Amino acid sequence: MCPYFTVHMLVVNALLIPLCHGKPDLTSTNVCSSIQGPPGVPGNNGLHGRDGRDGREGPKGEKGDIGSPGQRGVQGPPGKMGPVGPQGKPGLLGTKGQKGEDGRAAAPCDMGRVAALEAGLSTLQNNFNKLEKVLQLLQVKKVGQKHYATDGRVMNFESAHKKCQTIGGLLAMPKTEEENKVIHDFVSFYKNSAFLGISDVKKEGSFEYITQGNITYTKWSQGEPNDYKGKEDCVEMVSSGSWNDKNCGEERLVVCQFEI
DSSP, X not given: OOHHHHHHHHHHHHHHHHHHHSSOXXXXXXXXXXXXXXXXXXXOOOOOOOOOOOOOOOOOOOOOOOOOOOOOOOOOOOOOOOOOOOOOOOXXXXXXXXXXXXXXXXXXXXXXXXXXXXXXXXXXXXXXXXXXXXXXXXXXXXETTEEEEEOSOEEOHHHHHHHHHHTTOEEOOOOSHXXXXXHHHHHHHHTSOEEXXXXXXXXXXXXXXXXXXXXXXXXXXXXXXXXXXXXXXXXXXXXXXXXXXXXXXXXXXXOEEEEO
C-alpha cells in the first residue's frame, strides 16, 4: 500500500475511533462498524439551475401533411383591360318582319316650276363663275350692277378684248359719268392709259361699242377724235379721264366689265 493511502486512512481512523471506543488509537488501521441511523428529514429543494445552452440544430424532419384550405380572401381590384378579341361569327338570320304600310302618293309635279328653278340655278351658277374669275383680278370696283376689274396688265386692243371675254366679261364701255370715273381711278392708280370697248373699225368716224350699237355717252378730249395719220381706230382713256382715238396695235391697260 502506498504511503499516501496509509496516511489518508490513519486520519480517517483517528476521527472515527473516538466514536467507537472512546479513545483514539492512532496506530490501529481498523475502522469500527457503524449502525445505520434513521433517515434524516429531507432538505429543501435547491434553486433551479441556469438554463443550459441551446443544443445543435437537429436534422430536418419529414414533410408534414397538407393542411386544410383557408377561408376565401376578399376580392381584389379589377385588372387592366385585355386586348380586343377576334370578331365573332355572324349571328343567325332573324325572322322576317311584317310588311309596312303603303306610302302616300306623290303630289303632281309642277314641271313649269321645276323649269323655273333650274333656270334660276343655272343663272346663279353662271354669275358665280363670273364673279370667281373677276376675283382673280387685283382691283375691283362696282357701279350699279356692273363690276369693273383689272390686274394691271397691258395689251393691244384685240388681246385685251379676248382677255376680258375669256373670263366672262367685256372690255370696259363707260356709258355714264360715274362709270367713266371708276375706269379713270384705275388709270390714275396704274399711271397708264386704258383701252375702252369702243372703235370705228367698221366705218371711219362712226364709233360704236364692241357689242355693236352707236355710243350713247362720250368724253372726248379737245380736238379728238382726229384719226392721226389715218391709223387711229380704237379709243383710250388718258390720265385726265377724257378720251382719245388711238392705234389699236399699241398696248394699254386692260379694264374689264362684268354685269352680275
